[in-house]
Amino acid sequence: MSDPLRLGIAGLGTVGVGVLKILRDQAELIEARAGRPLVATAVCARSRDKDRGVDISDLAWEDDPVALAQREDVDVFVELMGGSDGPAKAATEAAIAAGKDVVTANKAMLAVNGQALAEAAETAGHVIRFEAAVAGGIPVVKALTEGLSANRMERVMGVMNGTCNYILTRMQSAGLPYEAVFEEADRLGYLEADPELDVGGIDAGHKLSLLSSIAFGTKVDFEAVELEGIGEVTIEDIQQAADMGYRIKLLGVAQMTGRGLEQRMQPCLVPATSPLGQLEGGMNMVVLEGDAVGQIVMRGAGAGEGPTASAVMADVIDIARGIRVSTFGQPAAGLRAARPASSAVPAPYYLRMALLDRPGALAKVAQALGDNGISIDRMRQYGHTDETAPVLIVTHRTMRSALESALSDMAGTGVVSGKPVVLRIEEV
Amino acid sequence: MSDPLRLGIAGLGTVGVGVLKILRDQAELIEARAGRPLVATAVCARSRDKDRGVDISDLAWEDDPVALAQREDVDVFVELMGGSDGPAKAATEAAIAAGKDVVTANKAMLAVNGQALAEAAETAGHVIRFEAAVAGGIPVVKALTEGLSANRMERVMGVMNGTCNYILTRMQSAGLPYEAVFEEADRLGYLEADPELDVGGIDAGHKLSLLSSIAFGTKVDFEAVELEGIGEVTIEDIQQAADMGYRIKLLGVAQMTGRGLEQRMQPCLVPATSPLGQLEGGMNMVVLEGDAVGQIVMRGAGAGEGPTASAVMADVIDIARGIRVSTFGQPAAGLRAARPASSAVPAPYYLRMALLDRPGALAKVAQALGDNGISIDRMRQYGHTDETAPVLIVTHRTMRSALESALSDMAGTGVVSGKPVVLRIEEV
Numbered sequence: 074m075s076d077p078l079r080l081g082i083a084g085l086g087t088v089g090v091g092v093l094k095i096l097r098d099q100a101e102l103i104e105a106r107a108g109r110p111l112v113a114t115a116v117c118a119r120s121r122d123k124d125r126g127v128d129i130s131d132l133a134w135e136d137d138p139v140a141l142a143q144r145e146d147v148d149v150f151v152e153l154m155g156g157s158d159g160p161a162k163a164a165t166e167a168a169i170a171a172g173k174d175v176v177t178a179n180k181a182m183l184a185v186n187g188q189a190l191a192e193a194a195e196t197a198g199h200v201i202r203f204e205a206a207v208a209g210g211i212p213v214v215k216a217l218t219e220g221l222s223a224n225r226m227e228r229v230m231g232v233m234n235g236t237c238n239y240i241l242t243r244m245q246s247a248g249l250p251y252e253a254v255f256e257e258a259d260r261l262g263y264l265e266a267d268p269e270l271d272v273g274g275i276d277a278g279h280k281l282s283l284l285s286s287i288a289f290g291t292k293v294d295f296e297a298v299e300l301e302g303i304g305e306v307t308i309e310d311i312q313q314a315a316d317m318g319y320r321i322k323l324l325g326v327a328q329m330t331g332r333g334l335e336q337r338m339q340p341c342l343v344p345a346t347s348p349l350g351q352l353e354g355g356m357n358m359v360v361l362e363g364d365a366v367g368q369i370v371m372r373g374a375g376a377g378e379g380p381t382a383s384a385v386m387a388d389v390i391d392i393a394r395g396i397r398v399s400t401f402g403q404p405a406a407g408l409r410a411a412r413p414a415s416s417a418v419p420a421p422y423y424l425r426m427a428l429l430d431r432p433g434a435l436a437k438v439a440q441a442l443g444d445n446g447i448s449i450d451r452m453r454q455y456g457h458t459d460e461t462a463p464v465l466i467v468t469h470r471t472m473r474s475a476l477e478s479a480l481s482d483m484a485g486t487g488v489v490s491g492k493p494v495v496l497r498i499e500e501v
Numbered sequence: 502m503s504d505p506l507r508l509g510i511a512g513l514g515t516v517g518v519g520v521l522k523i524l525r526d527q528a529e530l531i532e533a534r535a536g537r538p539l540v541a542t543a544v545c546a547r548s549r550d551k552d553r554g555v556d557i558s559d560l561a562w563e564d565d566p567v568a569l570a571q572r573e574d575v576d577v578f579v580e581l582m583g584g585s586d587g588p589a590k591a592a593t594e595a596a597i598a599a600g601k602d603v604v605t606a607n608k609a610m611l612a613v614n615g616q617a618l619a620e621a622a623e624t625a626g627h628v629i630r631f632e633a634a635v636a637g638g639i640p641v642v643k644a645l646t647e648g649l650s651a652n653r654m655e656r657v658m659g660v661m662n663g664t665c666n667y668i669l670t671r672m673q674s675a676g677l678p679y680e681a682v683f684e685e686a687d688r689l690g691y692l693e694a695d696p697e698l699d700v701g702g703i704d705a706g707h708k709l710s711l712l713s714s715i716a717f718g719t720k721v722d723f724e725a726v727e728l729e730g731i732g733e734v735t736i737e738d739i740q741q742a743a744d745m746g747y748r749i750k751l752l753g754v755a756q757m758t759g760r761g762l763e764q765r766m767q768p769c770l771v772p773a774t775s776p777l778g779q780l781e782g783g784m785n786m787v788v789l790e791g792d793a794v795g796q797i798v799m800r801g802a803g804a805g806e807g808p809t810a811s812a813v814m815a816d817v818i819d820i821a822r823g824i825r826v827s828t829f830g831q832p833a834a835g836l837r838a839a840r841p842a843s844s845a846v847p848a849p850y851y852l853r854m855a856l857l858d859r860p861g862a863l864a865k866v867a868q869a870l871g872d873n874g875i876s877i878d879r880m881r882q883y884g885h886t887d888e889t890a891p892v893l894i895v896t897h898r899t900m901r902s903a904l905e906s907a908l909s910d911m912a913g914t915g916v917v918s919g920k921p922v923v924l925r926i927e928e929v
Contacts, residue, residue: 091793102718105718107650108831108832204648211797212649212797215647219647219815219818219824221640221811223523223527223531223817346779348800365523365638365807365808365810366802366807366811367801367807369638369639370801372776372798373798374794379792380794382651383793386650387647387649395823397823398822398824402534403533403534404536407533
């Protein structure tokens with residue numbers, strides 16, 4: 074039997090503890106699959122004495138993750154601290170410089186520094202793996218990088234923040250407004266310390282930018298992701314969308330278009346009967362579309378001790394098995410810088426607006442759409458409240474630019490009160 | 502740049518042609534990902550001159566797949582002929598003996614001869630890969646073998662024959678009997694030359710036995726798969742099941758129980774709202790349940806030129822990248838022989854029977870269930886037709902043995918006409 078593969082684990086939160094438990098509980102099974110034993114030799118975390126429900130007394134302790142990453146008795150540096158820069162990045166760089174492979178669950182670090190880190194690792198002949206950074210337990214990084222490697226990818230989509238999906242489905246099922254469900258999620262401990270990472274779409278946007286890079290052979294470009302959170306989604310829109318056969322999801326979409334790489338993370342309508350539409354609660358789902366394979370859908374838990382540790386350990390076992398694939402599926406130095414494209418693909422849109430009670434108001438709105446070449450799929454006007462009447466419109470496919478022009482024309486008519494709600498309908 | 506990886510392709514049906522097209526159309530993309538060029542050097546098929554829509558004039562031709570497998574200019578033998586024994590097996594053995602790696606889409610060959618072939622390949626230091634053999638384009642072999650390698654697997658399920666799923670969903674949507682939809686599927690070319698491979702569950706059973714081996718570290722044991730086809734599924738049962746919130750699927754289930762390894766491929770009821778219940782038409786779905794990751798669901802096309810070629814090529818690219826994993830996830834020589842267990846896990850059941858028009862008939866049926874410790878979840882009796890009344894029963898969880906005993910007791914009461922329909926309800 075070969076020598077053990079020795080892990081140094083930085084960060085003993087939920088995921089780190091999950092990794093230690095798997096190493097302890099499944100040692101025999103993993104050794105059979107990996108072809109060699111896997112052992113943790115050293116750890117570091119904020120507090121040494123905290124009771125984590127797992128014994129770390131036989132592991133070497135380091136206060137400094139950089140020191141951990143440089144230890145002689147560590148072959149693989151497992152980075153579970155989080156944070157785009159700071160200690161996580163410093164320790165990862167130290168690990169690469171010290172000749173270690175790296176496994177990380179840190180989407181923020183890779184979204185911001187992934188290109189440089191991958192180049193450094195590949196120059197040094199080492200690997201950075203990050204299955205746990207995207208969609209938790211779903212082995213989607215592997216599916217995209219290896220399982221679909223013969224495909225020219227056409228589109229990658231995903232619901233990749235379980236907290237947002239929980240909030241949106243709970244709003245619908247309980248008929249509650251955003252604020253109430255947000256508070257509920259906070260009480261349940263579902264939110265990050267900085268909730269904007271979740272509800273602002275940042276966390277999910279990080280993940281999307283990593284999948285984009287693999288799918289399209291481009292440098293990670295998180296800055297180019299159009300980010301829109303769920304804070305503006307109203308219970309009215311959720312209910313109106315449901316009435317018309319849709320669900321509202323915080324959906325990430327990346328696709329290569331003739332104008333460049335489009336990356337969006339925003340609330341979208343999807344058909345209620347589609348797999349994405351049917352995704353309820355805290356689950357994650359990723360949809361991968363390739364020219365040969367068609368559409369592959371993967372569903373599972375996007376967070377939590379077991380699922381995330383499962384993904385971390387799969388990367389570690391890959392390394393033990395000698396599997397060495399470039400971080401983003403091809404050498405980082407050869408990744409292209411994508412030209413960012415904004416809404417370059419036509420789509421149907423959902424519009425909700427308050428129409429002033431004036432003769433011909435509806436006709437003026439319809440005229441503004443028609444003048445911009447936008448045809449209407451469905452329109453509903455409801456009874457008046459105060460001086461305005463709610464109007465819902467589902468358009469046929471149109472370019473976002475044409476829609477913006479129509480919205481500007483509508484504003485000029487003086488019959489629309491306030492700013493219309495505009496949500497893209499993603500065809501899935 | 503490294504030397505090209507040279508492929509010898511045996512079998513130029515739909516899948517073989519798809520592989521040649523990908524090699525031609527995506528050469529640049531694949532070279533970037535694989536780190537070296539991939540080229541077909543030689544092929545063999547039944548007819549050399551058939552028009553396949555792809556030019557093979559620059560490829561060496563062999564009439565004999567064994568000769569192809571032994572060619573000096575072939576590094577990877579790609580077996581796309583099919584058949585559990587005969588030329589496919591002979592050529593695969595020849596390839597291994599000649600020091601080649603093997604990629605195959607042949608579920609029958611591996612289900613019957615996989616253990617011996619994997620042992621031979623591993624002894625020789627070569628790999629056999631078979632992503633395309635299970636669920637077409639869905640990268641489920643990779644997900645299970647690598648992506649979930651840190652999990653003790655608890656259950657593996659799947660709808661893995663698109664033809665059967667097409668027939669069952671079409672029966673429901675069109676309200677047509679089995680025979681009519683079977684003929685329709687035949688006209689559309691959806692059926693294998695021997696349709697029993699599809700509708701008898703054999704093809705899907707082959708696939709299940711391969712997933713079982715990976716999931717549970719056991720020798721492939723197709724003979725132990727309890728096989729039941731869809732030929733007995735009636736439109737009545739489909740409609741009654743739908744009324745009670747279920748769908749009937751040809752579902753493969755493998756799970757390790759206290760009594761041994763249970764492998765079943767049979768029509769089952771699943772909740773209509775579950776991912777499996779929502780799977781329509783010719784799609785495939787695999788559900789993987791592990792102790793750490795929870796439930797992972799994968800959905801995609803289970804057959805067809807593009808999806809299957811995508812899976813074949815992913816295996817080839819893995820080999821080009823130097824990824825070498827044991828055929829069944831751990832060395833074949835170390836796989837255990839599983840003790841087969843038959844329905845060792847309790848489940849709810851759906852029963853449909855024709856009750857004779859006699860006083861106390863329903864009570865006697867209920868009594869037979871109660872006497873065997875089986876409680877009733879739901880029961881419906883419908884209006885009489887002729888001398889019998891249809892009765893539907895959904896039981897709570899029970900062992901199959903208790904149910905058989907109850908059915909035997911019922912037969913003894915003389916109030917049941919004919920043989921009751923018994924379908925397992927799989928909790929998903």
